[in-house]
Structure formats: structure tokens, C-alpha cells
Amino acid sequence: MWNGVACGLLAGAMWGMVFIVPELLSAFTPVEMAVGRYTAYGAIALGLMLPRIKRLISRLDRSDCLALVRHALAGNIVYYMLLALGVQLAGVAPTSLIIGVLPISVTLMGRKDHGAVPLRQLAMPLLVTATGIACINIDVFTHAQAAGGSLWHTTLGVLCAAGALACWSWYTLDNARYLKQHHHFSSAEWSALYGLSSGLIALVLGGIAFAIWHADITGAAGAASGRDWTAFWITNGLLALGASVIGNHFWNIASRRVPVTLSGQLILFETLFALLYGFIYKQQWPRLLEVAAIVLLTCGVLWSVRVHALEEEVHGG
Template identity: 55%
Template structure:
């Protein structure tokens, strides 16, 4: 279990960077960001998969490919389109706090899976997580006027964040259940196969991005060298390595606990956002982070308790 928790923490640290990328590249559309990230992810995965393919060729079935394309579409492409749009429209904090509800949604859906702890025992940890999400929501609304911008765009950003939440909730549950049911791939193999499937789907996004050119906002330049460097970093770090860590965590933890591990993505996203904005967290933001960590720690203790 502790190996799974460590893998979940590492995945969260890498995944948190995807919230920062759209802020680093404000001159590019969510379509361009998603296409670039996942085409590069597909290329890296293809290169790493090539020496393993002679051994894997006989293991991968038609059902596996269908599952890979389905998971890749919803959990990668659709999720990141929504997330990038949310960050650019509403900011890192609102996007991360709404996606931060994932520990609750995944835990509720996975509450009847094998190895799950009854929800009655998880009531306090889940309440702490929920309180943390409420605290950071309160901070956003208290400082909404000072942030400026069109409230309608912020509302659209919140709706996009909700779409990201829905797509990744489905992906986290479906991916964990598939790995539990069909355990004939290692975490690395499944991550690389997912990368190849995602890269093939991303080629369609790339074509759409070329045919639908995006005009940068006034005063914002489009530096293609920075664009390439950021997307390479996200493709290798968050997608290739982060997904491998997450698959390893999913194999070792029941859904009620692996769902809690997603909270680390929110915490690291907030930390990266504070660093980007060159400021310390405000009191409510600090309280939210503390409550989220306390909730995850409580859930870990519940799962570590001896079974009678």
C-alpha cells in the first residue's frame, strides 16, 4: 500500500504541472495545447514501446485497443481540452479546486469495489477534503473583484473545469477497473500503449488546430520555441512518467484510496500557481491545503488499519 501511495504522490506532483502550462502559453488555444502535448506523448511512447513490441504483440487484443482508445479519448484529450480552457478563462486556482473534487467523486463511485473501505468509516476524511474544497472556493469568490476580467468568461471557465472533473472521474474509475480485471500488462506497458493510442487520436486534433488558426490576445506573443519546450516537458513528465506512476498506484490501491491520491495533483497545482504568481498562499488557501492533506492522511490510516 505504501508503494502505491508513493506512486500516487509522484503522479500528483507531475500532473500538477499541466495546470501551469496553459498559463505559461496564453497565446495558444486549448486545441493547440492539447494537440501538441499528446502528439508528443504519442511519439515518446512509440519510441519507448518499440523495443518491447515483439513481446507485447501477442498480448494486446482487440478489446485492449478499444479500451485504450476509449480511455485515451475521455481521460486525456477531452480532459485536457476542458482543463486548458478552464485555466485560461478562470485561472489556476478555480480550475484546480473544481478538479480537486476528484477524490470525492472517485471514492463515491468506487465505494463498492473490492478492497474498498465502507463510506461510513471514510466520512471524516471525506468531510475534511470537502471542507478544504469549500475553503478554497470561498477564497476565490472573496478575491474575485481584484482579479478582474469578464465574469461570464470566468463562469465558462468553471463550466469547463466541471467538464474536466466529469471526464477524469470516469477515466480514473474505468482505468483502475480495467487494470484490476485484466492484469496482463505492467504499469509501464499500459502507460506506453495508452500514449500510442492518445497520440493517434491527437493527430486528428492537430489537423483541426491547423484548419482553425488561433489569434493570440492583444499584447501576447506566440513564441513557438517556448511552446515546444513546455509541451515536451508536459508530454514526458506528466503524460509518460506521471501516467506510469498512476497505473502503478492504481494496481496497489483500492479505488477508495487511489481516489484520495488525486488530491496531490490539486495541491501541487496550487503550489506551482503560487510560484508562478510569486506570492504566498492566502489564509483560506493555506487552510484548504491543510484540510486536504488531513483528509488524505485520515483515509490512509483507515486503509492501513488491520482487517478483522
């Protein structure tokens, strides 16, 4: 189980980067960012699986194809478009911390799965986690109001973040359940197929978007306007490699090695790393309530890990 926890931590470190990229590429739309990221992801996945692509595709059955399509949409493309729009409208901290509710939503949704720890044993860790999330949201919205930000933009950003939360909650459970029930692909193989399906869907989406709206600024004028396509593809290529290829591979390993209720808690690492990267990017120290939230979220995760470890020892012995 501890190898699964370590893989969950590493996945969170990779995924935390996705909250900074919309700030770096603010001149681009969420659709463009999603298409760029997942086209790059698909290209990398294709390169990795090229020597054995025929053998892998021949092993796909109808249920595998349906799973890959729904996971690519819910867990990648739609999720990331909503996340990017949430970051652009409401900011990194509100978006990352609304999505940080995932441990609670996934734990509650997966409470009847095999191997799940009874909720009464998780009541205190979840309470600590909820308190941490409450602290950071109080801080974020208090400062947003004091800064005189647009209420409409903030509200729309919050709704987008909530939509991203719904997408990822469903994807997390469905992916974990599918991997536990189907063992004919390794974690690396499934991650590569997942990336390829995401890339193909992104290409289709990009083609539709280009057909509808294809006006653009390129060259020196594009760079001056912030729409620097060289920076766009370099950033998305690095994000695809780090967050999508490496991060998803670590997460697939974690999903197979820990109960669903614990995998929900491990997603908090993404929130913590997103906050860390955000503070570094803005070159500022966290405020008091932000520090309290980080401490509480960390304690909640570690407490939950400990509860699961004790439960595993009891049933294993």
C-alpha cells in the first residue's frame, strides 16, 4: 500500500503544474489549451507505444474503447477546459481548492466499494480536511472581495471549478474501478492508450474549433499580444510529459494498490503542490489562513493513510 501512497504523492506533484499553465498562457482560450496539451500528450503516447501499437490495439475490446473515450473526456479534455477557465476567471487558489474537495466527494461516492474503510473511521480525518478547505476558501474570497474583483467573473470561475470537480470525481471512481476489474493491460499500457485516445479526441475538437473560428495573430504581432505559439507548444509539451504521461502513470499504479477511499485522500497532494507552485509563481508567502489550510489538509491526508494502514493490518493479519 505504501508504494501506492508514494505514487499518489508523485502524481500530485506532477498534476499541480496544471493550475499554473493557464496563468502562463492567459492569452489563449481554454479550448486551445486543452487541444494543445492533449495533442502533445497523444503524440508522446504514440511515440512511446509505437513499437507495440498493433499488439496493444488488437487487445482492445468494446468495453476498453468506451472506457478510454469517457475517461479521456471526463478526466482530461472537459476537466481541463473547465479548470483553465476557472483559473482565468477566479484565480489559481480558488480553483485548486474547490477541486481540493475531491477527497471528500470521492470518499463519499466510493464508500460502498470493496476494501473501502467505513466512513465512521474516516469521520475525523474528513473533518480535518473539510476544516482546511473552509479556511482557504474564507481567505480567498475575503481577499477577492477586498480587491474589488468582478463578482460575475468570480462566480463563473467557481462554477467552472465545480464542474471540473464533478468531472474528476466521476473519472477517479470509474478509472479505479475499471483498473481493478480489468488486468489485461499494465498501468503503463493503459496510460499510453489513454493518452492516445485523448490526443485523437483533441485533434477532432481542434479541427472543429478551427473550422468555426480560425482567425489568429502570428509572428511578432502574436508574440506582442501574448499569443506566442512557440511558448504555447513548449509549455504544453512539458505539461503533457510531466502531468499527463508521468503523472497519469503514477496515478494508475496508485489506483491499483490502494482502496478507492484512500485514493480520494491522495488527490489532496495535487492541491498542496498547486498552492506551492502558485506561491512560487507569485513570489509571495502564504497568508495565515493559507498556512492553516495547508497544515490541516496535510494532517487529514496523513491521518487517513494511517487509518487505512491499520485497517489493512487488521484484515491482513
